[in-house]
Amino acid sequence: MSGRLLPCSAKEIAGLFLFEELSVEQLGRLCTDGQVELFEPGPVYTEGDPATCFYVMIEGTVVLSRRVGGDDVEVSRTSQPGVYGGAMQAYLGDRVRQVYNNSMRVTVPTRFFVLPADTFATVMREWFPMAVHLLEGLFFGAKNTQAAIGQRERLLALGSLSAGLTHELNNPAAAAVRATAALRERVAKMRHKLAVIAEGPFSRDQLANLIEIQERTAERVAKAPSLSPLEAADREDAVTDWLEDRGVAQGWQLAPVFVQAGLDVDWLEQVAAAVDEEILPGAVGWLNYTVETELLMDEIADSTTRVSRLVDAAKQYSQLDRAPYQVADVHELLDSTLLMLSGKTGPRIRVVKDYDRTLPRIPAYPAELNQVWTNLIDNAVCAMRTADGEGTLTVRTALHADRLLVEFRDTGPGVPAEIRDRIFDPFFTTKPVGEGTGLGLDISWRIVVNKHHGSLLVESAPGDTRFQVLLPLTAADADGLPLIPTPEEQT
Template sequence: MSDVAETVVLAPCEPGKLSAAELKTLFLFEKLTDDQLAWLVEHGCTMHAPAGSLVLREGDPAELFLVLLSGTIALSRRIGEDDVRTSRTEQRGVYMGATQAYIQDEGVERKYPATTRALDDADFFVLSAEDFGWMMREWFPMAIHLLEGLALGWQNQQARINERQRLVALGALSAGLMHELNNPAAAASRATGALRQRVAGMRHKLGMLAAGKVAPDRLDALVELQEDVIERAAKAPALTAIQAADREDELGDWMDERHVTGAWDLAPVFAQGGLDIDCLDDIEARVGTPELLDQAIHWIGYALETEQLMSDIEDATGRVSSLVTAAKQYSQLDRAAHQWIDVHTGLDSTLVMLGHKIGDGVKVVKDYDRSLPQVPAHPAELNQVWTNIIDNAVQAMHGAGTLTVKTFRVDDHVIVSIGDSGPGIPEELRKRVFEPFFTTKPVGEGTGLGLDISYRIVVNGHGGDIVVKSQPGDTRFLVKLPVSEPPSR
């Protein structure tokens, strides 16, 4: 049952009802002096909570420190739109509430970390957060220094490691992006150089044709033939490797019979262009004179090569453009921090950015439900989640396997499933994968923060949930995102 709108209604706190002797029976206070117990009696009180009542609500200002005297209570955490019970106890003396009131950190508002509910009639010993903090600092100064150092040191350490992980991830992604950009850029550069040579050769052959005293009608026919050949090449079906080899042999033999120079260099160009013997016969018929056939064949060969090279340049520059677009979508530099998004856009851009890590040995399978609605999200943060999960999946498969990215809807949530065919996560480790600093990777290869950060982004930042299901050959991380804005709390 949700307690988002439920009001905390408790009986008035009754001072002086609990004696010093009774307080001494609680394990928290058993070592205190008589004066200290007397101070607790003076400043504390007892409070009754009827069965089923809400005692403390997660997220409310932490104003009370409670110790259970009798009854049964349950603690729960808010995960998305659900309340997940974390513990149930009837142990006398357990404590909850403003447990960190002793930390003096100006400007930080302490809130209850969990919801407490009485499962049956329960009684508590209560101190105000202010009194509890004063007591701890005055009575146990050395312990407080140690606890504060531990708490604040942990926070600072985690912040620095988080920042370091972001920098390492940024460096890896930048290196990968440069690698991905270098391939099409180098291909475009090579194709441009080759194209310059082919155009020069084409001009030379055209001059030779003109010098051969070709009749104007013949030259016009040859130019028209060139356009027909280019159009035919554009529509030609792709050939298999065996079909292309057979076609090259046929074309090479045809040219050899007619004494075309460099026949076996020209044959692959015509075969790649999808031309056949019938096309060569047509060229021969339109040229008319055998002595000009060699120049005509070479000229049309240059035309085919220039078309192929221009297609290569177009593909390479299109690849560069796609990579730049993917990088912009991934980083979200030109977008609002919070917006309604299609999850597939971020997934696709992340797969592009991690292409160098995924490699050729991993098969990527996309099973998208394109009818899914947009979800409210911080897209740059979600891209970090996809990066962490996909990166872990690829490492688990050691460069060979199947990466499956699937999207679907369950009730009012969009589900993103990222699976791998690796060895799986043992059951005893599965419960700990979202713990901070827990990692199964060798020392130096993992910080143990990737999945912890992902969990906090999805659960705390988006009101969703993230779970893992694993068996050998099938490990899946399921990210659950609400299709509507989470209710304000």
């Protein structure tokens, strides 16, 4: 945008605090290379456009705003002469992207001293060489430091997740190894029992009955009901009495196995009716090996299935085999993150999933949203552990107006009111030294707000802290890619 040109008075611009220490010659050069422009109410420049000019207000009222999602959010409004904006990083040249980092408009006719960006950069280097070096050092030093610590934050999270995943994988893998060793022993005993039966005085019909009973028993094991401890104890007592009444040795050892497999007295009565009384103890022993074998194979199947599910969760979490930007189901992302962090939550923290499964899939960067979930869950768990080590983490999804809500609620001590406005600041942390970098919430805010055009809010009271992520249901633009510059570009 351009305003109406007006005469430039060196005496007038000398009254602006930015130029008050300049010499007469320097003020003259500014008036020669720059110009005074009058802008009528309306926009002066727009965020994201190439930064071509440096503006210093002489008189009037300016409003600065930043784009968040599809909205322009006002960040300041002032009538103070001398306020400035525009190409304030021009002295850095092409080392950073030279765009306007905010939008400026005026609400009344407003006069500006306007200096082209190239002239502003030249003046800065010639008149303030030491200041320029200091500013460059501060700018790039802060940027590099933040990048390095951000990388450390990701590595710490990866190390924590890897440790948790290793622990989670070790449990089912060890269970499968133990079950395999026990299965080998049971199969050996079954072969021995089969040899004993084959050498015994059993007719072809009796052997056929035993095989049929074995098949029906295996089917019964696959459909075993889930019993309460009291129900299981009562059934074990009944089965033990039945076995002892029929002369089956060590019935008290067989009863728990039979009950776990879903066998009861009625089933044993059917077995007794199908074989002669003299071979009943042998038949029961044969069925015991069958049941144990089936249970061990179920345990192996459960363990290997859990290993497979953990590997799938790791792939879902990392998104290594998927496009960076895609239409995703937030519930799949949440489930994979919770599974990856299950070792960290532990048994004393209860996790409640309150999902609205009718919510649509949304365009997103899934791997980066998983990083947000990780940061928010980790903070919630740490907060509850600093209290009494116990608590409840509730993960809720819902439709909130025209956005998708993901809420993480914990029962920790809460965020004190005096620091609530600072928790999203880079490097701010309440964790002990060495346990936090202070970038988790900052990174989360950048991902949610800058990359997804969403919002990240917090509500907190003792025993009830809620971090709420609001995400758009549709793509930010035709290509699905955000147009907001990164915070590094905004600096």
